[in-house]
Amino acid sequence: MYDDFYGLSGKPFQLTPDPAFWFDTGTHRKAMAYLTYGLSEGEGFIVITGEPGAGKTTLLGHVLSTIDPARLNVIRLVTTQLEPEDLLQVIASGLGTDPAGLSKAQLLSAIERGLHAVARAGRRTLLVVDEAQSLPLSAIEELRMLSNFQAGGHALLQIFLLGQPEFRERLQGSGRVEQLRQRVIAMHHLDPMEAHEVEPYIVHRLSLVGWNGRPDFTPEAIEALHRWSGGVPRRLNLLMSRVLLMGGVEEIERFDAAEIDAVGVELAEDVGHSEEAEEHVPAAAPSPDTARPARGVLHAVPSPGSAQTAELAALNDRIAKLEARLADQDETLRRVLMLLVDWVEGEERRPNIDRLRGNAA
Structure with missing residues (x-):
C-alpha cells in the first residue's frame, strides 16, 4: 500500500535479512574487518x-x-540444540557424504575424507554456525575436535560462530570451554546503531527502492526512531514499516516525532509492553491514551512543545486553585482560634463574676 503512495519500487524495511540492503555502520564495519582477517x-x-x-x-x-565459491566450500548450519552426532551428520552432508546409518566413528572418518577432498581441489572449508548459543557443551567440544583436522600443517576446517550475547558470556566465563577459547582468533560484539547512523541507514534503504524524497522526516522524527528502536536494525525496520504504512493510509508527506511516538506506542501495546511504551515516550509527548490519533486527524496531534505548554498551564492553574483553598482554610482556622480564645477567657472570668454576685447578695 505505502510503496504505491510514495512511488517506491519495493519494501525497503522487510524483516527478512537481505544482503542487498547491507549498510555499513561502525560496528558492522568492525565486524567485517574481523571476519576478513579471520578468513x-x-x-x-x-x-x-x-x-x-x-x-x-x-x-x-x-x-x-x-x-x-571456487576457493571456499561453505557449510551453513542454524542450530536448534543439536547433539554432537546430529551436528556431525549435518557436516558430513555438507561434504557430500550420506550420513544415514553411520556410527560416530564412521562419521568422523567420512568428514576427514571429505575435508581432504575439498583441500585437494584447491578449496578450503568454512563451517558457519548461526544461533550458536543453542549448542550444548558437548557439541561445542565436538567442533573443537573437528578444528584439529590438518593436512601439511594447515587446518582443513575453519569455523564461524554467530550467537546472542549469552554465547559470548559463556565463552568468556566458563573454564569448560577454555580450549576452544584459546582457538578464537577474532571476536566481535555487534552494538546497536548510534543515533547519528539512523538517518543514513533509512536514506540508504529507501534509496535502494527509488526514494525521491517522499516521505521526509524531521530531525525530531529521526531522534524518536532511534529512541523507540534502540538502534537495533530489526526493531527499526519493524518501526519504519509501520510508520510508512500509517503514512500511506493518512497520506503523510513529512513525519514528525508525534507520528513516530504514536506508532511506537501501538507497537509496544501490540506485544504487551505497556511499560516499555511509557519508558520511550518523552514527558512532553502525548500520553498513550491520546498518542494514537484517529484516522484523518493525525496532524492535529500537538507537537511536543505545545503539549508541554498546555500541561504547564494546566499545572499552574491547579496550583493557583490549591493556594486559594489554602488561604481560605487559613482564614477559617484563624477565626476558629479567635473564638476558642474568647471562650477560654470567658470561662476564666466567670468564677470571679459569680463570687462578686454572691458577696453582693
Whole structure:
C-alpha cells in the first residue's frame, strides 16, 4: 500500500535479512574487518555476537556474497540444540557424504575424507554456525575436535560462530570451554546503531527502492526512531514499516516525532509492553491514551512543545486553585482560634463574676 503512495519500487524495511540492503555502520564495519582477517588466517574460530535483530545474519549474508565459491566450500548450519552426532551428520552432508546409518566413528572418518577432498581441489572449508548459543557443551567440544583436522600443517576446517550475547558470556566465563577459547582468533560484539547512523541507514534503504524524497522526516522524527528502536536494525525496520504504512493510509508527506511516538506506542501495546511504551515516550509527548490519533486527524496531534505548554498551564492553574483553598482554610482556622480564645477567657472570668454576685447578695 505505502510503496504505491510514495512511488517506491519495493519494501525497503522487510524483516527478512537481505544482503542487498547491507549498510555499513561502525560496528558492522568492525565486524567485517574481523571476519576478513579471520578468513585470511584460514584457521581457528571467529565469533560474532549481538542482540536479536542486531544484523548478524545480514552480516553473514554480506560476507558470503563476497566469497568466491571456487576457493571456499561453505557449510551453513542454524542450530536448534543439536547433539554432537546430529551436528556431525549435518557436516558430513555438507561434504557430500550420506550420513544415514553411520556410527560416530564412521562419521568422523567420512568428514576427514571429505575435508581432504575439498583441500585437494584447491578449496578450503568454512563451517558457519548461526544461533550458536543453542549448542550444548558437548557439541561445542565436538567442533573443537573437528578444528584439529590438518593436512601439511594447515587446518582443513575453519569455523564461524554467530550467537546472542549469552554465547559470548559463556565463552568468556566458563573454564569448560577454555580450549576452544584459546582457538578464537577474532571476536566481535555487534552494538546497536548510534543515533547519528539512523538517518543514513533509512536514506540508504529507501534509496535502494527509488526514494525521491517522499516521505521526509524531521530531525525530531529521526531522534524518536532511534529512541523507540534502540538502534537495533530489526526493531527499526519493524518501526519504519509501520510508520510508512500509517503514512500511506493518512497520506503523510513529512513525519514528525508525534507520528513516530504514536506508532511506537501501538507497537509496544501490540506485544504487551505497556511499560516499555511509557519508558520511550518523552514527558512532553502525548500520553498513550491520546498518542494514537484517529484516522484523518493525525496532524492535529500537538507537537511536543505545545503539549508541554498546555500541561504547564494546566499545572499552574491547579496550583493557583490549591493556594486559594489554602488561604481560605487559613482564614477559617484563624477565626476558629479567635473564638476558642474568647471562650477560654470567658470561662476564666466567670468564677470571679459569680463570687462578686454572691458577696453582693
